[in-house]
Amino acid sequence: MLENINEKCAVVGIFGHKEASKLAYFSLHSLQHRGQEAAGISSSDGKKLYTIKDRGLVSQVFNQDKLTTLQGESAIGHTRYSTAGDDSILDAQPVFARYDLGEMAIVHNGNLTNAKEVRDELIKKGAIFQTFMDTENLIHLIAKSDKDKLLDRIIDAIKKIEGAYSLVFLSRTKMFAARDRFGFRPLSLGRLQNGGYVVASETCAFDLIGAEFIREVKPGELLVFEKNKAPQSFKIFDATPKKCIFEYVYFARPDSIVFGQSVYETRKNMGRELAKIAPVEADMVVPVPDGGVPAAIGYSHESGIPYEMGIMRNHYVGRTFIEPTQEMRDLKVKMKLSPMVELIKGKRLVVVDDSIVRGTTSRRIVRMLKEAGAKEVHMRISSPPTTDPCFYGVDTPDKEKLIAANMSINEICEYIEADSLAYLSEEALLRSVNATDESYCTACFTGKYIV
Ligand code: AMP
Numbered sequence: 001m002l003e004n005i006n007e008k009c010a011v012v013g014i015f016g017h018k019e020a021s022k023l024a025y026f027s028l029h030s031l032q033h034r035g036q037e038a039a040g041i042s043s044s045d046g047k048k049l050y051t052i053k054d055r056g057l058v059s060q061v062f063n064q065d066k067l068t069t070l071q072g073e074s075a076i077g078h079t080r081y082s083t084a085g086d087d088s089i090l091d092a093q094p095v096f097a098r099y100d101l102g103e104m105a106i107v108h109n110g111n112l113t114n115a116k117e118v119r120d121e122l123i124k125k126g127a128i129f130q131t132f133m134d135t136e137n138l139i140h141l142i143a144k145s146d147k148d149k150l151l152d153r154i155i156d157a158i159k160k161i162e163g164a165y166s167l168v169f170l171s172r173t174k175m176f177a178a179r180d181r182f183g184f185r186p187l188s189l190g191r192l193q194n195g196g197y198v199v200a201s202e203t204c205a206f207d208l209i210g211a212e213f214i215r216e217v218k219p220g221e222l223l224v225f226e227k228n229k230a231p232q233s234f235k236i237f238d239a240t241p242k243k244c245i246f247e248y249v250y251f252a253r254p255d256s257i258v259f260g261q262s263v264y265e266t267r268k269n270m271g272r273e274l275a276k277i278a279p280v281e282a283d284m285v286v287p288v289p290d291g292g293v294p295a296a297i298g299y300s301h302e303s304g305i306p307y308e309m310g311i312m313r314n315h316y317v318g319r320t321f322i323e324p325t326q327e328m329r330d331l332k333v334k335m336k337l338s339p340m341v342e343l344i345k346g347k348r349l350v351v352v353d354d355s356i357v358r359g360t361t362s363r364r365i366v367r368m369l370k371e372a373g374a375k376e377v378h379m380r381i382s383s384p385p386t387t388d389p390c391f392y393g394v395d396t397p398d399k400e401k402l403i404a405a406n407m408s409i410n411e412i413c414e415y416i417e418a419d420s421l422a423y424l425s426e427e428a429l430l431r432s433v434n435a436t437d438e439s440y441c442t443a444c445f446t447g448k449y450i451v
Contacts, residue, residue, distance in 0.1 A: 008035065008109070008185075008394050009035045009093070009107075009109040009393075010028065010032075010034035010035055010078065010109060010200070010201040010205075011167070011187070011200070011201050012028060012031065012076065012078075012168070012198070012199065012200040012201070013074075013077075013168040013170070013177055013197075013198065013200075014027070014075045015074045015175045015196055015198070015225040016074070016192070016195065016196030016225070017192055017194055020043055020072060020074050020075035020196075021043040021071070021072070023192070023209050024076065024077040025041060026205075026209050027198070027208065027209055028077045028078075028079055029058050030202075030204045030208045031079055031200065031201055031205055033251075034079055034201060036057055036079070037079075037081055038078075038079070038091070039053065039057065039061040039077070039092070040061070040078050040080075040092050041053070041078075041094070042075065042105035042170055043070040043072045043075035043076075043170075044103075044171070044172050045072030046073075046172055046173055047172060048103065048172065049096060049170065050069060050071060051070075051094055052066050053078075053089070054089060054092060055092065058079060073196075074175050076106075076107050076168045076170045076175065077107065078093035078107040078108075080093060081395060090130055090131045091132065091133055093106070093135065094106060095131075095133065095136055095139060097139045097143065099139075099142070102171065103171070104139070104150070104169060104171050105169070105170045106135055106170075107135075108167050109165070109166045109187075109393065110163065110164035110165035110167075110185045110392065111134070111163055111165075111390075111391060112134040112137065112161050112162060112163040112164075112165065113164075114161065114163065115137055115163070118137045118160060119134075119137055122137065122140050127144075134161075137161065138157050138161065138167070141156065141160055141161070142157045145157060151174075151224060154222065155236055159236070163184075163392060164185050164393045165180045165184075165185070166180075166187035166201060166217070173226070174224060175224075176222060176224055177217055177222070177225075178221070178223070178236070179218065179219055179220070179221060180219065181219050181220040181236075181237035181239055182219055182242040183219030183220075183239065183242070183243050184242060184392045184393060184441060185247075186201055186247060186252070186259060187201060188201075188202070188206070188217065189213075189215055189217055189223065189231070190211035190212055190214055191212045192210075193210050193211070197225055198211045199217060202252055202253055202258060203256045204253045204256040207255065218239055219240070219241050220235060220239045220240075221235060221236065221239075222234045222236050242439065242450050243439060243441065244393070244440075245430075245433060245440045245442050245445075246394050246444055247259070248261075248263060248266045248267065248432075249354050249382065249383040250354045254267060263294075264294050266434075267294030268294050268298035269433075269434075270294075270295045270298060270382040270428075271295035271297060271299040271352060271382055273298075273424060273428040273429075274295065274298070274352070274380050274382050274422070274428070275298070275299040275302035276302060277428055278422030278423075281348065282350045282376070282378060283348045283349070284306050284343075284347060284348075284349055285307045285349075285350045286307075286308055286309070286310030286344070286349050286352070286369075287307075287311070287351075287353075288361070289309070289311060289337070291354040291355075292351075292353040292354055295352050299350065308340075309340065309343075310339065310344045310351075310374075311337050311340065311369075313336060313337055314336055314337075317336040334364065334368075337368070339368050339371075339372035339374075344369060344372055344374045346373060348374075348375050348378070349376065349377050350380055351366070351369065351377055351379050352381075353381055354383060355381060356379075356381055356385070356403060356416075357397065357403070358401055359403040359412060359415055362379055362418070366379065366417050366418045370417070376419040377418050378418065378419055378420045378421075379416060380421075380422055381421070382424050383424050383445065384423050384424055384429055384445040385404030385409065385412075385423050385445065386404050387399075387405045387444070387445060387446075388402070388405065388443055388444055388445070389444070390443065392441065403415070409421055426442060426445055430442075
């Protein structure tokens with residue numbers, strides 16, 4: 001079976017800057033939260049492409065010497081966050097290939113829903129694959145297209161794939177950026193201080209390298225970057241936006257503008273809405289760091305209950321979610337979060353987190369806070385119950401492992417041993433993101449899939 005490997009990742013592209021690979025490297029640093037498993041950059045000096053990629057964090061994969069070998073004025077980069085067990089270096093991106101028009105490299109954030117069909121078809125016709133990544137399909141589709149120009153071949157290839165993608169392609173002389181017609185995954189366009197261009201999954205990358213946000217790449221749009229020209233825009237599909245609401249709930253960094261809105265303010269709105277829907281008498285509002293922080297601030301503002309850092313986070317332990325076995329996940333939660341014993345002893349706490357997936361984190365946190373002497377622990381979740389898996393690039397487990405798909409809210413409350421538990425409603429979530437139409441994908445909370 002084809003595995004879904006191009007999960008929530010980050011992509012970046014730099015065009016028209018002497019230090020392109022260094023700017024890509026800095027951008028990847030600010031996008032590290034979107035994937036910690038592997039990182040890579042390809043650059044072009046106009047004649048040849050250079051690629052370095054490996055397992056590990058951006059800071060582990062690159063150093064000064066390596067960046068110096070990534071020559072040229074254009075570069076694309078990727079950080080990868082995949083499902084458990086896929087640890088081959090082959091699955092790191094960019095995916096690089098030589099073909100009849102020369103060389104190309106591709107980075108991809110998202111998940112192609114027809115990847116298996118496309119791959120089976122290609123294999124039937126003799127194609128050979130090195131990885132499980134659906135991104136490799138694109139390489140073959142481009143190489144096999146009968147069009148003469150790369151631009152036309154990319155359009156050809158894009159028309160054959162379905163699902164979620166924010167893609168950046170690099171050839172020796174050009175860069176291309178594309179977003180699927182639904183715009184599931186974010187992708188923004190910015191201008192570098194020297195007049196060059198940048199595309200990145202989140203605008204926090206622009207802030208770091210001093211780039212100016214121009215606009216989002218539109219759903220269904222393909223942008224072409226060529227030397228001494230403004231980016232050219234091609235409409236490949238009519239846009240039918242279904243932006244991933246989970247980017248606001250959990251995934252994006254709070255200092256980013258995603259889908260045209262501040263992630264931080266949106267999360268604060270969620271906290272405010274939560275306080276209105278699910279008030280409780282308590283002594284302090286405590287966030288589960290870092291994900292729950294903005295919503296906890298919103299809850300505190302709305303309820304008037306003081307905000308306190310009742311849980312400390314150890315920043316040198318990676319995300320707990322990525323460990324494959326339950327035992328490892330339990331251990332990692334303990335390593336990562338510890339209670340502020342003196343602060344919370346004898347107190348009634350409202351604990352705010354962004355989501356409950358399997359229930360491991362919440363259960364462990366409630367127990368930890370109670371053991372530390374908290375009198376009451378009221379869990380408040382700033383999104384609706386996560387009941388359905390994501391096929392568009394967010395790494396949610398199968399339905400049988402999603403606690404809210406298998407238990408009622410009361411049962412979950414009992415399981416996590418909280419004094420009370422409440423979630424945000426779907427309506428309140430949509431209000432929080434200022435949704436005025438049906439342009440958000442809420443499938444992980446509603447099971448309403450589009451593709
Ligand atoms: P769990 O322990 O399985 O219930 O996971 C819930 C915790 O994981 C919450 O603290 C969330 O902030 C975090 N989380 C939710 N979704 C994801 C995801 N797709 N990847 C990584 N972490 C997540």
